[in-house]
Amino acid sequence: MNLFLTGKTSDADGITENAAKEFNSFTSGFWNWFTDISMWSHIAFSALRIVIIFILTRIAIKLINKVIDRSLAGKDKTRIAANPRRLITIRELSKNVVSSVFNFIMIMLILNEFGFNLAPLLAGAGVAGLAISFGAQSIIKDIITGFFIIFEDQFAVGDVIQTGTYKGTVQMVGLRTTRLISWNGEVNIIPNGSIISVTNFSLSNSLAVVDIPMSMDRSLEDARMLVTRATEHMKNDKDEVLDAPEILGIQTLTTGEYSLRIIAKCQPNSRADVERAIHTAIKTQLDQDKEQARLEEERKAAAEAQTAAPELQKEAADAPVTGVLKTEVNEKRDPKESND
Secondary structure, eight states: OHHHHHHHHHHHHHHHHHHHHHHHHHHHHHHHHHTOHHHHHHHHHHHHHHHHHHHHHHHHHHHHHHHHHHHHHTTTTSHHHHOHHHHHHHHHHHHHHHHHHHHHHHHHHHHHHTTOOHHHHHHHHHHHHHHHHHHTHHHHHHHHHHHHHHHTTSOOTTOEEEETTEEEEEEEEOSSEEEEEOTTSOEEEEEGGGOOOOEETTSSOEEEEEEEEEETTSOHHHHHHHHHHHHTTHHHHOTTBOSOOEEEEEEEEOSSEEEEEEEEEEOTTOHHHHHHHHHHHHHHHHHHHHHHHHHHHHHHHHHHHHHHHHHHHHHHHHHHHHHHHHHHHHHHSOHHHHHO
């Protein structure tokens, strides 16, 4: 029994001694680690470098953003300032690109400070990017094309454009798609990558062209005067007309009629409205001339009737007198002649 108790005591003492050794080893190691000046200096310098990298990245992003704002502010007199939405899009897009690039570089530098090997990471990112690019070629093409459409000011919201078979007013220009509204209300969403060529009807002034047929009975000078009277006030009455309409001359000629070509310089995307306005003005002038001619005929007929009235009255006055004289003469005639 005593031997058994003695063995138990020896084992307990051994466990306690081992635990004490482990504890002493741990505390000694921890103290050595805690008092390792070279390690703490390395950590401190790494942390300092991380802070410096972060601060320099923020400063670089802010400086480049200011350059972007200043460069876009210098375009106040261009078309880009006429569309605030597009101006904001370009500014935010440029800032996002700059921020993404610098943040990526910052993350890579910070990972390097933590001891990560960037070579395998970059290689893996390159392989993943290559795989993604093969699977998303059309999306990448749309985004790149959309960026150049916005940055090069090819067209903006509110412009009337035609690309391929699509024509309409630009409602939205995005990085991936462009949205057009046609004249009948159809909304066409076009991927930017499929936009190969664009006809922009809103970049420069338009030219309204109208051919007015005239009867051969109307002289050329009379036709010119008619058109001039009809269109001479359009520049002042209609904001879309920039210059007074001009008569180029005879455009077509047949045995029964000829046509005069009229042109008018007008604001962008207002050609159809101005052409309709010219047609309306000439039709109104024709109606006025016709009404004036009718009134002139009525006045002329009234004047002729007024001129002829005294003569008719005189004849009417003379007719009874002549009848009385004839009666008196007949009464004074010899009764024999009457009997005869």
